[in-house]
Amino acid sequence: MGRRRAARAALVAVWSLAVAVFGCSAAVAGSIKDYAGDMVSLDAAGKVESTSRLFFSGGNVRVEIPAQEDMGPMVIIVRPDRKVQWMIDVKAKTYFEQQLDEKTIADMSRGGGAAMPMGEHVVKEEPLGSEKVNGYDTRKKRVTSTSKVMGKTYTSVSTVWMADEFDVPLRERDEQGGAEEFRNIVVGAQPAALFEVPKGYARGKGMPGMPDMDMPDMPDMKNMPDMKALEGMGMPPGMKMPGQ
Template identity: 25%
Template sequence: MVAVAFCIVLISAPALAAEFSADMVFQPKGEAPMTAKVYVKGNKMRQEAMEEGEKQIVIVRPDKKVSWMIDPEEKKYIEMPYEDEENLFEEWSLEKQEKAKFLKEENAAGVPCKKYEIDEEGEKTSIWISTKHSFPVKVEDSETIVEYKNIRDGSLEDSLFELPEGYEKISVPTMDEDKEVSQ
């Protein structure tokens, strides 16, 4: 379940008003790409990926202040608190645009975009912002490339963003609990 979560944590995800599905390709430079199916409806997000031959699902629900990591084969899930400062659904804003350097208009993932560069403490990141949805369809830095491909606009079922019926909640030991066990 851990590999699925890292894809969500490492990127700024789609815009708040959007409703679509896409294939997300996460490419650490020099390593094999990892892919996931992403569904976005407003500020809700669902990500499905295969990890070691097993399907893993992460649902992010800022409205409920929760994220769920779901194992459909075991019919179990882990619930994690969601904090506003962890907001993954960052729409490209005028404030961000003012801090970025506009480079050119260019397609990314078959979508018309405006390409920007952000320099934070010497670390340069290129960002391709969709002119239709106002969110990053591609982000590239010195270590990774994240790109949304096969973006399909359209209505999504609310049930995609809910826990499935009959799944068992499991807990993950905290660091404090791990210390107690090892003593």
């Protein structure tokens, strides 16, 4: 469960990249562009399972994911200005680079890779009023997400709290009672070095958490997602790709 929640934080970064690169309405894009905070995963009893650190600066995004089960600590950096995403293995001091375009991001938003058609994805939203979360006014809504993949239908229902100031939800709770909360928000400029691969890190052939595979017809495994972490997951409920 912890790993899946950590992977959800990575998908938050992908969605934020889509907003920055391809644009969307002011009603969806957050009004604050430079900030940082903790994405805290909670179980149904309210106990903290894991905490990921998120940084946003002028459209650039950094997600620091702690070690989870058999996956070591990982950093994901998305750069809309370069249309690239880096997945960094902190322990091994290596990184995986992936070029991102509109099609890649759209495919990833459905929990798959660029080479995997994922079928239909429908989101239904029901307004539930307003509520304060962590000091911010939010719009509360129930989100029903239905996906059809390889002939099977998957449906999930979550409650989401969105603030106009930020691209990410301040709270999201699933049907089992587990939740994600964006806490300890600090608004302000972020160091530019946070959005670069650290010096001395080597480029790897595979994604962090997966063994290197030297396959001539699949250079750098560009279209291979970390399916163990992302299988069956879509975008965080309540979030939409531009144009949806």
